[in-house]
Amino acid sequence: xxxxxxxxxxxxxxxxxxxxxxxxxxxxxxxxxxxxxxxxxxxxxxxxxxxxxxxxxxxxxxxxxxxxxxxxxxxxxxxxxxxxxxxxxxxxxxxxxxxxxxxxxxxxxxxxxxxxxxxxxxxxxxxxxxxxxxxxxxxxxxxxxxxxxxxxxxxxxxxxxxxxxxxxxx
Amino acid sequence: xxxxxxxxxxxxxxxxxxxxxxxxxxxxxxxxxxxxxxxxxxxxxxxxxxxxxxxxxxxxxxxxxxxxxxxxxxxxxxxxxxxxxxxxxxxxxxxxxxxxxxxxxxxxxxxxxxxxxxxxxxxxxxxxxxxxxxxxxxxxxxxxxxxxxxxxxxxxxxxxxxxxxxxxxxxxxxxxxxxxxxxxxxxxxxxxxxxxxxxxxxxxxxxxxxxxxxxxxxxxxxxxxxxxxxxxxxxxxxxxxxxxxxxxxxxxxxxxxxxxxxxxxxxxxxxxxxxxxxxxxxxxxxxxxxxxxxxxxxxxxxxxxxxxxxxxxxxxxxxxxxxxxxxxxxxxxxxxxxxxxxxxxxxxxxxxxxxxxxxxxxxxxxxxxxxxxxxxxxxxxxxxxxxxxxxxxxxxxxxxxxxxxxxxxxxxxxxxxxxxxxxxxxxxxxxxxxxxxxxxxxx
Numbered sequence: 057x058x059x060x061x062x063x064x065x066x067x068x069x070x071x072x073x074x075x076x077x078x079x080x081x082x083x084x085x086x087x088x089x090x091x092x093x094x095x096x097x098x099x100x101x102x103x104x105x106x107x108x109x110x111x112x113x114x115x116x117x118x119x120x121x122x123x124x125x126x127x128x129x130x131x132x133x134x135x136x137x138x139x140x141x142x143x144x145x146x147x148x149x150x151x152x153x154x155x156x157x158x159x160x161x162x163x164x165x166x167x168x169x170x171x172x173x174x175x176x177x178x179x180x181x182x183x184x185x186x187x188x189x190x191x192x193x194x195x196x197x198x199x200x201x202x203x204x205x206x207x208x209x210x211x212x213x214x215x216x217x218x219x220x221x222x223x224x225x226x
Numbered sequence: 227x228x229x230x231x232x233x234x235x236x237x238x239x240x241x242x243x244x245x246x247x248x249x250x251x252x253x254x255x256x257x258x259x260x261x262x263x264x265x266x267x268x269x270x271x272x273x274x275x276x277x278x279x280x281x282x283x284x285x286x287x288x289x290x291x292x293x294x295x296x297x298x299x300x301x302x303x304x305x306x307x308x309x310x311x312x313x314x315x316x317x318x319x320x321x322x323x324x325x326x327x328x329x330x331x332x333x334x335x336x337x338x339x340x341x342x343x344x345x346x347x348x349x350x351x352x353x354x355x356x357x358x359x360x361x362x363x364x365x366x367x368x369x370x371x372x373x374x375x376x377x378x379x380x381x382x383x384x385x386x387x388x389x390x391x392x393x394x395x396x397x398x399x400x401x402x403x404x405x406x407x408x409x410x411x412x413x414x415x416x417x418x419x420x421x422x423x424x425x426x427x428x429x430x431x432x433x434x435x436x437x438x439x440x441x442x443x444x445x446x447x448x449x450x451x452x453x454x455x456x457x458x459x460x461x462x463x464x465x466x467x468x469x470x471x472x473x474x475x476x477x478x479x480x481x482x483x484x485x486x487x488x489x490x491x492x493x494x495x496x497x498x499x500x501x502x503x504x505x506x507x508x509x510x511x512x513x514x515x516x517x518x519x520x521x522x523x524x525x526x527x528x529x530x531x532x533x534x535x536x537x538x539x540x541x542x543x544x545x546x547x548x549x550x551x552x553x554x555x556x557x558x559x560x561x562x563x564x565x566x567x568x569x570x571x572x573x574x575x576x577x578x579x580x581x582x583x584x585x586x587x588x589x590x591x592x593x594x595x596x597x598x599x600x601x602x603x604x605x606x607x608x609x610x611x612x613x614x615x616x617x618x619x620x621x622x623x624x625x626x627x628x629x630x631x632x633x634x635x636x637x638x639x640x641x642x643x644x645x646x647x648x649x650x651x652x653x654x655x656x657x658x659x660x661x662x663x664x665x666x667x668x669x
């Protein structure tokens with residue numbers, strides 16, 4: 057199968073390029089676009105991006121392995137990114153990691169057999185006031201505890217859409 | 227918490243009308259252009275465009291505004307380093323890569339008041355003769371990114387961005403650029419490398435970005451909160467700004483407070499207020515009646531304060547220096563008596579190990595050593611010689627690398643050892659964690 061952006065993403069790519077002084081600057085946004093369409097970045101996808109941006113493929117591999125949010129393999133439908141930094145760990149994030157491991161039978165950076173969930177430990181998500189926090193794909197799920205997380209997993213399995221985040225401030 | 231009007235005067239809680247960033251933060255549609263305009267948004271532009279750009283720089287210098295990302299460098303001076311006659315384009319990069327553990331203040335601005343940032347960028351770009359600006363937002367802030375993207379589009383449609391803004395002759399293009407998960411891109415030269423399409427490797431200074439930054443051109447990198455303060459300073463004057471704060475720490479500042487407190491969140495307060503009062507009055511004090519053991523005052527890179535230091539410390543740059551620490555990013559993390567500090571330090575050290583870019587040996591190797599030695603002490607397998615090695619390693623990581631990440635990893639380690647030696651000793655003496663928190667990591 058030849059790797060290629062669909063017509064809509066081709067247009068988005070062209071629009072992205074136009075925003076930058078040099079083609080290389082468009083690397084991160086192009087990789088985001090590629091990840092959106094292809095779900096994860098295989099060597100073939102990275103080669104395609106290198107060709108689009110006229111840079112050596114090694115340059116693209118280097119970036120993809122440096123920035124942790126680019127997926128190198130299929131991480132399942134829901135990527136459970138658990139913050140385990142200072143505040144979240146004080147507020148119980150390790151219990152969340154233990155629960156996911158036990159309930160979903162996966163270890164860190166592993167994917168369930170049905171490809172529904174993966175568990176990825178992440179660094180501070182900038183939501184310490186609602187710790188502990190798990191980012192499910194793009195969405196922040198805040199003020200969690202093991203019970204709430206268990207319910208969340210059930211909801212995700214059932215295809216219930218998550219509510220948007222809310223941040224308290226005064 | 228309801229507050230009666232009598233107590234406000236003696237309270238550290240800043241009344242809404244005196245706030246610079248959060249005056250209208252509770253307004254429902256503040257993130258939209260119409261919501262922002264309805265509370266006087268973008269009104270500083272007219273005044274700014276009528277001023278010579280150098281006068282704006284002078285005003286910001288006089289305001290004593292200091293960079294709110296963590297380093298606290300005077301903003302006006304930073305702008306003053308830019309050569310305006312180099313013939314090269316000048317870039318203004320907004321650092322929205324808020325990743326310092328314990329810090330979430332910029333996220334509030336990005337999500338709730340994105341137009342105030344755009345206004346800040348317009349005024350600042352006019353001052354530094356810049357016509358192209360990038361907002362570098364961390365990859366995890368997807369929700370915030372969508373809100374900012376929409377705000378940029380609205381600003382273009384209304385003529386606040388683009389060619390000849392409000393007939394001023396000033397052109398400005400603003401682009402939102404999304405990172406992809408790398409703490410080091412919050413370091414200004416790491417951010418520049420990333421924006422150039424490379425790994426976020428920091429660059430040797432000098433040359434400083436103001437002289438040779440993005441694509442070798444003069445570049446100003448400012449934090450979100452810093453830029454948001456500029457329109458207020460221009461509208462109300464530097465003198466009004468310096469009425470807030472004390473000593474070398476002027477103005478108000480956003481502090482994000484988290485950990486073992488009743489009402490964690492982001493609060494705008496005047497610089498120089500008592501840290502203890504901030505914790506008690508803004509964050510509601512300690513949760514569940516727990517005793518306070520330590521406070522990390524300005525994000526994970528800043529050494530901790532003991533409970534007795536918290537009683538007397540103030541939220542300003544000078545006061546923090548007196549206690550061997552820094553105001554940093556304003557990420558206040560409150561630690562209770564129920565938390566083992568070795569365990570906390572283990573998480574902290576793991577973070578820096580994970581985020582070291584790997585460019586310089588003292589940092590690449592040192593961060594891993596710190597983590598492993600702290601873990602060893604936590605598990606009760608260390609001797610006092612190991613504790614000495616830990617100190618020696620941390621000291622060797624300071625001032626020996628291209629950027630400050632290495633120092634940022636070493637400083638809190640040394641700070642915890644200096645201020646809480648009894649916790650380390652207890653792990654050595656009891657050959658294990660007295661609170662049974664170390665060792666059983668979920669990792």
